[in-house]
Amino acid sequence: MSKNMSVAVYPGCSLNGSSREYMESLRAVLNALEIPVNEVDDWNCCGASAAHNIDQDMAVALPSRILAQTAKDGYSNLLVPCAACYNRLKHVQQEIKTSPEIRQKASVLLNQEINTPDTIVNILEYLQSTVMPRLEGKTLKPVSKKVACYYGCLLVRPKGISDEKQIEDPQGMDQIMASLGAEPVSWAFKTECCGAGFSVSNTTTVARLSSEILIDAADRGAEAIIVACPMCHSNLDMRRREIEKYSGRKFDIPVLYITQAIGLALGIPAKKLGLQRHFVPVKI
Amino acid sequence: MKRLHQIVSELLASGKAKLVIGYEKGTGEKRRPAFISDANEVERLVFDSQCSHNLSVYLTKPEYKHVTEIAVFATPQTMRAVVRLAGENQFQDKKLSFIVMDQDQNALLIEGAEVLANHLGKEKIALSSAQEELLAKFEAMSREERFAYWKEQLSNCVKCYACRAACPMCYCTRCTVEVNQPQWISVPSSLQGNFEYHIMRAMHMAGRCVDCGSCEAACPLGLPLNIITRRMIKDIEASLGPDIVSMDTKSVLNTFQPNDKENFIR
């Protein structure tokens, strides 16, 4: 696959850190489908939510450097699995393209010319456009489970940045899970907030919000929750004890990444998908 | 030439034409318009490649307003002018017939402007090589160069209006130039008056000019007037569609398309 056809991946801090299993499962799936995984060379932190609250210049400079690095390596599209990084990179790409002053400021800060890859895709767009077509031929181990697909916030919002048409009722993951043999549950908390960044500073709020999500998923008979963002996963999985304490109900619904679900369907062993890293045990 | 004289004599004898407007030998090698109404003068008439005047200019003259049956020698340019003049209701009560030279140079009689319209070829009138070259040079000029070019050319214009008189499409009894309440074209034949006059003439030719070059041929000072109209026709065709010569009264400026393309109106 020539360079500008293949895609560069920007893992970001959580995919190498607290949500290592997201990257492992992604890598496992892509290897199984002989798609090369080329990380962006010498990538840096995207500034996530902290940067653009504190310092506008840094909020522009950090993502610009990532874009410049990707373009320098000759890649024309960039996959950003983590929803927060995707949001920041897409936002800064738009700002660079539309306003020459910001582009100028970025190039001064990084003293190099800033140019950006043509397209930045999030995990769902990438899976639908590149991975799913390859699965057609494969014989899959059907994931015959009732699943609740949880999109969270930054995957589908804000309007100007994400290209999602049905912000209130997205179908991206539901379609993927359906084609894996699962039965996506129609539920109302697809894009409700899980508490995101308050995980550390205000855990009770995360407990309250995430428990509502789990209550609705459980009541709808979901046997697993599928996510595509490290933040969602950590709140719904890692904070399970707080959720149970807050809601007074026991939930043993596991939380899987979409890539892990695909991995299972491809018959990749659990260890390779990093399932053992979860707080809530995944019983297949 | 015999066939030509024979046709003319028949036309005069049969009364189909009370007046024949053709060409005759002029001073030196020149050809000039000739007006024949009785048979024995038919010998004077010639029709060869040097005949270039657009004889349709005489059809709208007051002197010939009341002559209904007229025959005219028609070069391709004259044909185009006649068709457009007919489209502009100028031959209301006229019965016109035309003597045309076909490909292998023998005379052909066509009766009626409508018949002439569909005899008309679609091919464009070719510019002389000198004009082509000047047009190309002109295209490459910047705005300032063009302004300087016309300042130099129009400084010689004495407003003798030979270009207006020679043009078949200029048949208004009183031209805007002669309007003095308000004074549209400034009186002195200063550069400004000349610019205004030639811009107005170009605008009045929009969608009507048949590209016959009579204006340039008539100008005693040899100003390159054909460039103005030729360039306008090219621009009009580029933005508003092909410049077809037909009896249709629809011309560029008195019709429109709801989605005419332009890139300068905000």
Next chain:
Amino acid sequence: MQTENYTITDSNLQQLLQALLSSGQKVVAPVRANNKVLFKEIKSASEVCSDHVQTTLSAKHLAFPRTEVLLQYKKTGKEVTINDFPFDAVPQTFLWGSRPCDAGGFAPLDGIFNWDSKDAIYNKRREQLTIISFSCTRHDDACFCTSMGGGPGNTAGSDMLITPAGNGTNIAEIITDKGKALFENYTSLFEEAMGADKEQYLTKIDKVFDTAEIKAKVEAFFESKVWKEQSARCMGCGACAYVCPACACFDIQDDKHGSKGSRLRCWDSCGFQLFTLHTSGHNPRETQARRWRQRVMHKFSYMPDRINVVGCSGCGRCSRACPADMNLAEHLEVIMKMEAEKI
């Protein structure tokens, strides 16, 4: 004044021209610009063109410009201030390289502009004008100056006439006081006359008719249909009148800009359809035939009768400039050959 003859070499002639130029005087000479030769003010001797038969436009604009501001006015509130024609601003001008027929053309103009009221502006421009003509060594088939009492070497109208006499010498004839004054300023450039007959150097234009014959003929055939036949192809433009050195018709118009403006005199032509349109709507010369007859009668009959000068110097410009090839000489010949007609 009796014409005195001298000789002047080609190089001295150039020196004379150079002297006039360097003296800061306005010098107008024939200049070739995109295949037309026109009288233009020149700054250096090299601009002068001499291999032409005749300029397209005549030199009358030096005395009777195509547009001339007669006066300017300004209204402030109720009063009006008028500034008259700046007589002293008319520059001394030398016309270098005109033909005898150009010079000859000034006579009819002088006649008209001094007919009953002396036109001060025209006369001032004429006083300031010195005409140094060159005789004709070539002509074309439009020329008929000999039939108009002129000729390739005719001195009438010129202040000094130069005739090229071959091997680098020219015969210089001093004709008027102005010519004399010019001669006296630069006598060193002139040498004794060689006494050669200048006819041999001139081109030969055979005389076809003379002004008296033409006058009689045109008056005789006033009601003839020859005028209609001849003018059938005339399109009614103003080219013949504007190029003609002898045509003096003008129109007065005001050029108003807000509270100030100017009164202008501009060339006009009897060939225009609306030339004689009355405000009542009546037009005494409705058809082109009447206008063509008027042009010929005015030049060859009315002017000789009233101010005994023929309104044509036979330069042939009108025939060359006419888009419809209305060759004046040819038309006059046709009229000459006409016998009595049953009218």
Next chain:
Amino acid sequence: MARIGVFICHCGENIGGTVDCNKVAKSAESFDGVVFSTDYKYMCSDPGQTLIKQAIAEHKLTGVVVGACSPRMHEPTFRKTCSEAGVNGYMCEMANLREHCSWVHEKGEATTNKATDLVRMLVGKVKNNKPLSPIKVPVSKTALVIGGGIAGIQTSLDIANAGHKVVLIEKQPSIGGHMSQLSETFPTLDCSQCILTPRMVEVAQHPNIELITYAELESLDGFIGNFKARIRKKAKSIDEKLCTGCGMCTTKCPTKKIPGEFNEKLGNRTAIYVPFPQAVPNKPVIDKNNCTYYQKGKCRICEKFCPTQAIRFDQPDEIVERSIGAVVVATGFEVKGTDFFPEYGYGKYADVITGLQFERLASASGPTLGEIRRPSDGKIPEKIVFLACAGSRDPAKGIKYCSKICCMYTAKHAMLYKHKVHHGDAYVFYMDIRAAGKMYDEFTRRAIEEDEVKYIRGRVSRIYEKNGKLIVKGADTLLGAMPVEVEADMVVLATASVAHNDAADLAQKLHVSYDENNFFVEAHPKLKPVETNTAGIFLAGACQSPRDIPETVAMASGAASKILGLFSQNELTREPVVAVVNRAAPPLFSTCAGCFMCQSVCPYQAIEKEEIKNRAGETIKTVAKVNPGLCQGCGTCVAFCRSKSIDIQGFSNEQMVEEVFALLNND
């Protein structure tokens, strides 16, 4: 010689604030042709106008220039003043010193100089004005009313009762419009059928009203007093003369499952149907898209059962022409569907309905015969949540305006629900209660205090369905934005009132302007609410912007009165701003060269050919002639004419050139 008077108005502080009016008046005195110049605080006031009249008399003025506000505002006023003082109205021009100068520039010398320039321009123009007298044009005293809702009905009745002919056309099979769909109407809760149906019958039986239903305007040509309307009568497939309205066909028709438009898709109807029992005319129409005969060529059962053989399957659309004096647009409005709201489920949830659908549930002739039952399972809802401002006042959704009527009908709905289901709970999420009409606020207070409707001040962020219940997630801003969750059985959205989706096409057919929400634009928001910029075309009802029934009826009577004023004289006087082809003495007769290319330029076909004949009757010349009745004075032919043979009165070439010259030669 022109004797011009210049009158500069201070307009209180509006002009005086930034323009030195006195200085402008002083410098105007020096303009060529000005014999009197003054300034005054309020030129349009009575003393101001008397000042003008006195000046005209005293200085024997022949022309007047008033430097004040926009001519679009007071040109008629000052022209009337001048004509009363003996100077022809059209010798008076206005310089726009307010909207185009004082209001838009800072105070200073430049602004005063610009004001002076503007006055000088109009003085230059006035010197070339000619006295004109209005054109007399015959008026055909028939009005065309487009739209058979309460607005159209009221207008038609007012005009017809005054003795003039009316042609009322309605797109639906029956008149009645949205009002006929309502159960009871605020603030008096009287049932809409009782107050509307008699009016509908009166319209149908009125000798002066020609009612054409199931018809739309095809085209409108001509101008005020002389319109020619072509109306497309869509094929009903019924011969209306033979049909007695017995309704046999509607009962026998096998296709019964078509969601009815009248019941807002809550009830079903047959393919051949009468929209609602009290429909006027009470004759059926065949819905071609759903009739099996039209779709598959079989059935024709209605034809068999029709006692009077009135069914006409091959009936074509028919275009009828009427000559019309004036037009009233009364096409009303639409409400947004629930699918417009992603956060409320994209219209997926059956029990999330619009206000109009609730009206049908509450209506005795509705699908549930007046019982409040929810569409999903037909149960009587114990708890209903009403959402005010659903879509309105929401720039993100592209609807910036307030729909005006939803606060009132939401309170009414809650009240009706409580009257019918005493033990039920009604919640209303609202931003503000806009009940500004007579007895309106008392009505909403009654809903809150007597019928215990729980008003919660806050927006609803999301609605989702959970085991049969609709979970409404909102907030209560009066309790510190505390999140509120209501488990409701049914939700009623008071969706935004918007213009019909084909309103823009109708506007373009009528050459009437429309705003960015596709509502028709009135001539002046305060002073001419029922007129449009196109003379002879008037507006009534919600087609101009959302409004309730009382206002609609008042506006309809307003439009009717305008037309009765128009029809009160036999002749209409029209602005003499029309084009004229010049005429000259023989033998020229006119400088027009007879090319007639101007004919194709004229949008009103106002230019005709005139043959100039000599005494012997032979045509000497054919020249153009403008019919003053048809010409609307756009002037396109004037700028187009190559020989400058056409000029337009009021904006002649002379006037416009002198106006521009006066501006540019100001030193």
Next chain:
Amino acid sequence: MENNIKVVAFVCNWCTYAGADLTGTSRIKYSSDVKIVRFPCTGRIDFMLLMKAFAEGADGIIVSGCHPNDCHYTSGNFHARRRWIVFKSVLETFGIDTRRIQFSWVSAAEGAKWAEIVNTTVERIKELGPYTEYRELAGVEAP
């Protein structure tokens, strides 16, 4: 940057003139170098009037009217648009500076757009400076 320049605006009465009125009622400030001449319709604006304006001393011209399809007379602005397309090409042939003419559509509801067009046009004309090059052509003494 020349600052006493003259810009004339030829506008149609139904849309742009009303739009300019709206600019007034909304008190949006804009450059005072533009003076508005009212026409019944853009179809009424004669191309020769633009030439006369330049000859008499205008440095810039704005021509504005109703958006296509909104013309009160249905087709006035359509004809005007055709006229301006041809006229602009003829002016470019003669080297007249068409940057000095700004054509635009401004409706009765676009007060802000009118102010913006006036300001940007005045700015551009100030950069171009007075149009003396064209006015100097009026000197009578042609060579």
